[in-house]
Amino acid sequence: VTLNMADAGTRESDLEIAKKVEETRQRFKTEHVQDSTDKYDARDVERLQKDDLLAESYLTWRHYIVDDALKMIDESFQWRKEFQVNDLTESSIPKWMFETGAVYLHGYDKEGNKLFWFKVKLHVKDAKSVIDKKKYVAFWLERYAKREPGMPLTVVFDMSESGLSNIDMDFVKYIINCFKVYYPKFLSKMIMYEMPWIMNAAWKIVKTWLGPEAINMLKFVSKNEVQEFIGAEYLPTYMGGTDTFKYIYPPLPDDDFQSPICENGPIASEDENEGKDGESETKSETNSLADPTQKPKKVNFPADALKSDEYDKGDATDKPRAARKPLTTFKGPLLYISPAEELCFGSKDNEKKCLIILSNVTKNQVAFKVRTTAPEKYRVKPSNTSCEPGATVDIIVSLHGGFLASPQDRFLIMAAEMDLTTTAGPQELVQFWKEVPKQKIMEHRLRCYVIESCKPTSLFGESPLNNVKNSQEDLHSKLLRVMASSKRLEEQVDQCLWFQKMLMGLVSLLMAITCSMLYLLYMDGSRF
Numbered sequence: 001v002t003l004n005m006a007d008a009g010t011r012e013s014d015l016e017i018a019k020k021v022e023e024t025r026q027r028f029k030t031e032h033v034q035d036s037t038d039k040y041d042a043r044d045v046e047r048l049q050k051d052d053l054l055a056e057s058y059l060t061w062r063h064y065i066v067d068d069a070l071k072m073i074d075e076s077f078q079w080r081k082e083f084q085v086n087d088l089t090e091s092s093i094p095k096w097m098f099e100t101g102a103v104y105l106h107g108y109d110k111e112g113n114k115l116f117w118f119k120v121k122l123h124v125k126d127a128k129s130v131i132d133k134k135k136y137v138a139f140w141l142e143r144y145a146k147r148e149p150g151m152p153l154t155v156v157f158d159m160s161e162s163g164l165s166n167i168d169m170d171f172v173k174y175i176i177n178c179f180k181v182y183y184p185k186f187l188s189k190m191i192m193y194e195m196p197w198i199m200n201a202a203w204k205i206v207k208t209w210l211g212p213e214a215i216n217m218l219k220f221v222s223k224n225e226v227q228e229f230i231g232a233e234y235l236p237t238y239m240g241g242t243d244t245f246k247y248i249y250p251p252l253p254d255d256d257f258q259s260p261i262c263e264n265g266p267i268a269s270e271d272e273n274e275g276k277d278g279e280s281e282t283k284s285e286t287n288s289l290a291d292p293t294q295k296p297k298k299v300n301f302p303a304d305a306l307k308s309d310e311y312d313k314g315d316a317t318d319k320p321r322a323a324r325k326p327l328t329t330f331k332g333p334l335l336y337i338s339p340a341e342e343l344c345f346g347s348k349d350n351e352k353k354c355l356i357i358l359s360n361v362t363k364n365q366v367a368f369k370v371r372t373t374a375p376e377k378y379r380v381k382p383s384n385t386s387c388e389p390g391a392t393v394d395i396i397v398s399l400h401g402g403f404l405a406s407p408q409d410r411f412l413i414m415a416a417e418m419d420l421t422t423t424a425g426p427q428e429l430v431q432f433w434k435e436v437p438k439q440k441i442m443e444h445r446l447r448c449y450v451i452e453s454c455k456p457t458s459l460f461g462e463s464p465l466n467n468v469k470n471s472q473e474d475l476h477s478k479l480l481r482v483m484a485s486s487k488r489l490e491e492q493v494d495q496c497l498w499f500q501k502m503l504m505g506l507v508s509l510l511m512a513i514t515c516s517m518l519y520l521l522y523m524d525g526s527r528f
Contacts, residue, residue, distance in 0.1 A: 017064070021055045024066050024073075032074055040077040043086050048073065053150055061184035076182045088139045090252070094129075097136045101247035105144060107234030112407025112447065113154045113188040114144060115234060120162040123171070134174055141183055148445055152188035154229070155179075160194045160238070167202055176209045191229055192220045193239070197492060234408070260372050260380040325355060334366050334415045334442045335359060335387070343397060345405030346451030356395040356446070358413070360387040365424060367432055368415040370395060377403040380411075386424035409448040416441045 025048060033045055048055055058076075062068035080086065090098070102122035107115045144153065155175075179187035195203065207215060219229060223240050235241020247253060326339035336359040343354040360366045369384040379398050387393045399405060416436045422428065 017056060017059070020059055020064055020066055021052060024055055024059060024069055025049055027066065028070055028073055031070065039081065041081045041084075041086055044077050044080055048077075057150075057184045072181055072184070076184075079182055083135055083138050085138050085142050088135060088142060090139075093136050093139055094132055097129075097132060098249040098252070101249070103137060103140060104247055104253055105140060106245055106247075106253050107230070107243065108408035109154045109188070109230050109234075110407075111154075111188065113152050114148070115230065116140070116144075116153045116155045118155065118157050118175075120157055120159045120166050123166050123168060125165075125168040125171070130171070133171060137175060137178060138182075141178060141186070145183065145186070147443070148447070150185075151447070153179075153186055154188045155190045156193060156230075157191065157195075158193050159196060159199070162196065162199075164198060167199060169202060169205065172202075172206060173209055176206065180210070187217060189217045189219055189229065191226070192218065193226055194222060195220060197495070231408075260370065260375045260378050260383055326357060330444055331361075332415070332442050332444060334362055334417060335368065335413070335444075336361055337413060337444050337446075339446070341446065342449040343405075343411065343446050344449045344451055345399060347404060351451055352399040354397045356397060356411075356413070358387055358393045358395065358415075360389055360391050362417055363389050364420055365389065365418040365422065366415050367418050367424065367429055367436075368393075368413060369433070370397075371412040371414070373408070373410045374403075374406070377401070377405070377409065384429060386418060386429070389420075405448045405450050407448060407450055411446040411448075413444045413446070414441055415443075 028048065029045075033040065058069040058072050059066070062072055084092075100122050102119050104117055105114055106117060109115060141153075144151075192203070207218065210218070221229070226235065226239055227241075230241075232241040232243075234243050236243050236245070245253075328338060328340035330337045330340040336357075338357040338359075343356070345351055345354065356370075358368060365386050365388055367386045370380045372378050372380065377399060379396075379400055381396050382393070383395070385393070397411070416432070417440070418424065418432065422432070
């Protein structure tokens with residue numbers, strides 16, 4: 001659940017929101033754009049008029065007060081024009097900044113929010129490169145905003161091994177403004193990892209910049225506490241995690257999308273191939289593709305279940321549960337993709353399959369492939385083939401091997417237009433993806449939503465033995481946290497005592513010097 005500044009305010013009705021969105025657009029056009037056409041990038045102004053989500057995000061962040069939202073839009077759009085955000089590319093940023101690895105996107109927190117890492121020890125204050133550094137942060141934020149619009153970020157300030165030389169309050173204020181003004185509703189939380197005690201005063205100032213509504217977003221954690229927010233699989237080993245990721249540039253780190261196992265093949269062959277998973281995992285992408293003469297199977301979906309012949313084979317209790325038909329659609333330049341944003345999975349049998357429908361809206365053949373960040377969990381059929389002009393392809397995404405979906409899991413659909421004369425066989429597709437220019441590839445990401453199933457309750461309630469066991473585990477974990485906090489407090493007390501002894505020593509020395517001086521003055525006065 002994302003915390004934002006509008007949480008404290010009352011929730012507006014859909015009709016009132018629509019009215020305020022329209023009022024914001026009209027007033028911004030008449031009060032800001034008409035008199036100063038060069039003040040903003042025309043692309044941002046046009047997007048505000050068309051993108052309901054963007055207009056609403058400014059309103060939400062400003063408690064639906066139109067005047068405040070207009071000031072925010074004005075400041076945000078001026079910044080975007082000044083930093084040429086719409087035109088930022090890798091070549092716009094000095095190469096050495098990417099090579100340092102001080103800022104990058106990688107992994108997800110426990111709520112499924114992308115992690116935006118800041119390695120504080122790698123930052124050194126330098127007035128000459130401050131503009132490039134600000135553009136560097138803007139590049140990452142804009143890149144993410146285009147890839148996963150509306151999805152919040154969790155910022156991780158990794159302060160391990162950092163000191164006073166790494167503190168740059170102007171740069172920190174800029175980062176705060178990015179989330180407070182330039183990218184509204186983007187911040188989920190801000191995790192401060194192993195902040196040195198010497199930086200306490202600096203972060204008290206930072207809290208005032210965030211404002212009282214956003215203080216709850218700040219999470220100060222140690223190595224023992226960080227896993228409350230981020231799972232071990234996305235934490236480096238020095239933080240107590242198991243993530244072996246190492247930042248290396250080039251290329252830019254992405255979401256590590258990979259080919260799912262058991263790629264192409266008949267959609268309904270899941271039961272038949274259950275014992276062949278080991279073989280499928282060892283095959284290369286080229287060998288795992290289906291026969292080029294075999295077209296992707298079209299399946300008709302009624303309201304709640306698939307009725308294909310394959311699913312009707314065998315006993316009714318043994319047939320796989322059907323994927324439900326998606327209700328939302330993303331309208332891309334090459335493909336319409338349903339659902340638009342989320343694949344919904346749960347723990348029940350009928351919640352372990354999802355359907356993705358791709359519709360080719362071009363006059364040419366479109367090659368597509370599906371990638372996932374968790375290839376060991378999912379089967380995608382088909383995952384690498386093509387779609388004829390005006391045709392529709394149904395893709396089944398299913399959990400297997402006892403795995404459960406996670407909010408951190410992502411799917412990437414890549415599509416590119418082919419010539420009608422091009423053969424879409426496996427070898428031709430492999431070669432096509434090697435040669436197609438990156439700018440001609442359409443990309444769309446889907447995230448996973450986990451359906452929480454209600455646990456059945458016993459007539460007599462939960463077993464007392466289980467209650468005792470759970471309470472003991474909770475007590476043990478709480479005791480460990482208390483001990484860790486106690487240890488940190490003890491260290492801080494020791495430091496305070498050391499400072500106190502030093503001050504007492506200095507005071508005693510000053511008093512001794514003062515007494516000596518007074519004595520000497522007294523002796524000099526008595527002589528005369």
